[in-house]
Amino acid sequence: KAGVTQTPRYLIKTRGQQVTLSCSPISGHRSVSWYQQTPGQGLQFLFEYFSETQRNKGNFPGRFSGRQFSNSRSEMNVSTLELGDSALYLCASREPTGDQDYGYTFGSGTRLTVV
Amino acid sequence: LAKTTQPISMDSYEGQEVNITCSHNNIATNDYITWYQQFPSQGPRFIIQGYKTKVTNEVASLFIPADRKSSTLSLPRVSLSDTAVYYCLVLNAGNNRKLIWGLGTSLAVNP
Numbered sequence: 001k002a003g004v005t006q007t008p009r010y011l012i013k014t015r016g017q018q019v020t021l022s023c024s025p026i027s028g029h030r031s032v033s034w035y036q037q038t039p040g041q042g043l044q045f046l047f048e049y050f051s052e053t054q055r056n057k058g059n060f061p062g063r064f065s066g067r068q069f070s071n072s073r074s075e076m077n078v079s080t081l082e083l084g085d086s087a088l089y090l091c092a093s094r095e096p097t098g099d100q101d102y103g104y105t106f107g108s109g110t111r112l113t114v115v
Numbered sequence: 116l117a118k119t120t121q122p123i124s125m126d127s128y129e130g131q132e133v134n135i136t137c138s139h140n141n142i143a144t145n146d147y148i149t150w151y152q153q154f155p156s157q158g159p160r161f162i163i164q165g166y167k168t169k170v171t172n173e174v175a176s177l178f179i180p181a182d183r184k185s186s187t188l189s190l191p192r193v194s195l196s197d198t199a200v201y202y203c204l205v206l207n208a209g210n211n212r213k214l215i216w217g218l219g220t221s222l223a224v225n226p
Contacts, residue, residue: 004158035216042216042217042218042219043159043202043216044216045215045216088156090158090159091158092158092159104151104159104161105161106157106158106159106160107158108156108157108158109156109157109158111156
């Protein structure tokens with residue numbers, strides 16, 4: 001079974017630009033979550049999508065947005081990039097069981113550098 | 116949302132048992148305690164999950180006291196490859212998946 005695939009693996013952008021990151025979940029997983037990871041802040045929850053609907057949202061500005069397609073693939077977009085947006089962006093997929101949660105499988109992330 | 120507190124870093128040697136304790140004073144009745152492991156430039160990987168008492172799998176053991184306000188991840192006979200950051204999480208079994216990740220515990224295993 002293929003794991004969670006994130007593309008691109010590395011990205012360098014200039015301040016003010018926008019960027020789109022992609023995540024393909026494990027086949028059959030309908031939930032996709034996004035996280036930002038920086039050395040000082042650790043893992044910060046961005047949002048979670050389930051069956052094309054945003055279910056939860058973290059405390060990030062509106063410049064951060066996402067969407068999920070009917071095949072469960074997800075994209076996140078960051079507009080008007082700032083230097084502080086430089087981070088490892090991680091995607092995790094899960095198939096909710098309504099019971100215990102074993103299921104967060106993470107991708108290897110996209111390393112975004114804003115210059 | 117239950118917040119967790121764990122040591123920032125720990126040092127150990129190959130072959131030793133390592134115990135990492137996490138406190139989660141505000142844990143709710145339907146919350147589960149879950150531990151993840153993360154290597155540099157990779158996403159976190161699930162290690163173990165439990166609700167109460169003790170859980171053991173091929174990788175680790177998880178000890179949870181009766182009041183569930185803390186938990187201890189136990190790694191038996193660590194090796195150099197266990198050098199990683201370990202995260203303790205409290206997961207709501209319901210629809211609220213707004214996870215709060217702390218900074219984790221950076222474990223360094225020395226030869």
